[in-house]
Amino acid sequence: MTALAAFTFLRPLVLLVLPLLALLWLLLGRRTRAEAMPTLNIAPHLLAALTIGREGRSRINAPDLLIPAAMLMALAAAGPAWRAAPSPFVSETAPVVIALDLSPTMATADLAPSRLERAKQKIRDLIALRAGGRVALVAYSGTAHLVMPLTEDPTVLLPFLEGLDPTIMPDQGRAASKALALAETLLAHEATPGSVLFVTDGIDPSDIAAFPATGSVRAALVTTPDPGAEIADWSRRANVATVAATIDEADVRAIQRTLASSLARAAAASGNLQDDGWILALPAALLVLLWFRRGTTLRWGALLLGLALSSPHDARADGLADWFFTADQQGRRLYEAHRYADAASTFANPEWRAAALVRAGKYQEAADLLGPIRTAPAQYNRGVALVRGRDYAGGKAAFETALKLDPSNADARANLDLTDRIIAYLTEARDQEDPDVQNEDNAPDDTVSDLTGDQGKPVRIDAGSQLSEDAADQWMRQVQTRPADFLKSRFAIEAQAAP
Structure with a gap:
């Protein structure tokens, strides 16, 4: 229907x-x-x-x-x-928040090497399958805590994923509803519908009633040989699509198909349909x-x-494929096969070519290609390319241009605010750095101390921060201990501060 x-x-x-x-x-x-x-x-x-x-x-x-x-x-x-057609800059990167269960039962070894290690493996496989899709990580037991905000760079998230363990959680339990509430807070800042994936070995029956009937697309990867009746009840009453973990990638692909429904909703809402x-x-x-x-x-x-x-498409005759497919159709096939460099050289549509250049890591080339296109969507996408290339000032200017062309563009306004916060964050962090060579009175062999222990600047990363992967990477570099130790301390402080 x-x-x-x-x-x-x-x-x-x-x-x-x-x-x-x-x-x-x-x-x-x-x-x-x-x-x-x-x-x-x-x-x-x-x-x-x-x-x-x-x-x-x-x-x-x-x-x-x-x-x-x-x-x-x-x-x-x-x-x-x-059917919904994925947009190069929006639909394909629809956000998903992964909520990992860190209750004590996740350490059980009935799934080798353990339920938790199998869960981490499946999360890594899903991130690789999404090929750059935005993902955030939440850990929960008796409480729920943000591990990493939404990011497209798995190299930022994966070190913290490896550090997750039931011993770092301040309270025992299995409050999946709290993880859902935190995930909804993250997704509330997004312009496109998002998904929440629970990776767990069970559900507390008393917690099912706390799940709202509507909201983001929900799925659960169940890492236990015997899910039990409470999982089926959770799926029925809380609108959670459950998939049992397998030894191959069938479970991950099933989860990806389930989460793809959020992409269909986003494309249908924007009128972007596939021919x-x-x-x-x-x-x-x-x-x-x-x-x-x-x-x-x-x-x-x-x-x-x-x-x-009389076909409305342009036709070429420089290859066998051109007798049957247009340049954009061929480029789309290459794009979906993750051959982004080849897709960029094949696309005739400049916006699709720019999307492929972004995926290939050629951010400046994509921005240059979109520069002459004076439309709000093109300038918005140009701002996205510049921000990914860490040209935050240029990205800010592009988002401002998009807003001038279309003041009702909510995506451009949200990304402009995010870019301003990134610039402010990086500026403030740079101002706190101690110059290495400004003091000319120090001899070459002198020892110059860095900031003392009580001079460090505390950085709070919460559900509303929405930092970019670049800011999150700088945050991670400030951590001087193992990720597990850092997360344990932060979770304890957040649990004490919670009402």
Whole structure:
């Protein structure tokens, strides 16, 4: 029903060809019937003797095959669409918050080497499968704590993931609802719908009632051989899609398909749908195959050839694939195969080419390509490229330009605020640094002390901070102890400060 409600034609003007084809079919049918009428002035037995090939004549004529095929091709050219198409900068990077259960039972070794280690492995596999999708990490037991804000860089998140252990949690328990509340706080700042993934070996039955019936897309990877009845009850009452852990990647792929529903909702809300007209090429090809038989004239091929040449897409002929796919379609295939450099050189659409350049790490090239396009979406995407290239001043200017072109662009306004906070954070952190060589009175062999223990600047990272991966990376570099020790101390302080 969702697909039916979203059904539309991307190029509806092409449908005007259908009445003309129907009229042509009707006229040709009348002509065929007129030719088939017997001549009244000739006796029937003489007419049968004089007619050549009457017994072998087929009841289906060429127009009965080619005109329906042409109609199907016209429908395909009109662009029927009902599925969400990922946007290069928004839909594909829809956020997901991973909530990892750190209750004591996660240390059980019934799944080698342990339920927790298997959970960490699955989280790493999911991050790799998402190929740069934004992800945040929350740890929970009796309390829930933010481990890492939303980031696209797994190198920032993975060291903290390895440091997670039940012993660092301040309170025992399994309060998944608290993890959901924290995840919803993170996702509330996002412009696109997000998902929450619980990685757990069970659920507290008394906690299920605390789950709201609506909200972000929810899924759970259950790392226990025997999930139990409470997991099924949790799935039914709290709208949580559960997947049992497997020894291969089937569970991770199932989770990815479940989380993809949030991408579909984001694309459907923005009207960004995928052209599925190619499906109609299959029945059209079957009709054309029936046309290739003895006695069929070649002149009907002009009808199909003319329709093919009237396609709204640009055509090239510098390769076999160009006979069947446009440059953007070929680039899309390369993009989905994570061959971003090849996709960037194939795309004809400059915004898609810029998206591929961003994925290939060529941020400045993407920004330069989007610079001349004076539209709010292009300037917004240019700001995203510049920020990812750590040109925060340029990104800020691009977001401001996008807002001038479209003051209602909520994404540009949110990212402008985020960029301002990153710039302020980095500026304040730089101001706290102690210069290495400003004191010319120190001899080369003198020992110069760095900041003393009580001069360090405390940095608080909470659910509302929404720091970029660059800021999060600087935060991680300030940690002088093991991630597990740091997280244990921070979780204890947060638990004491909680109301």
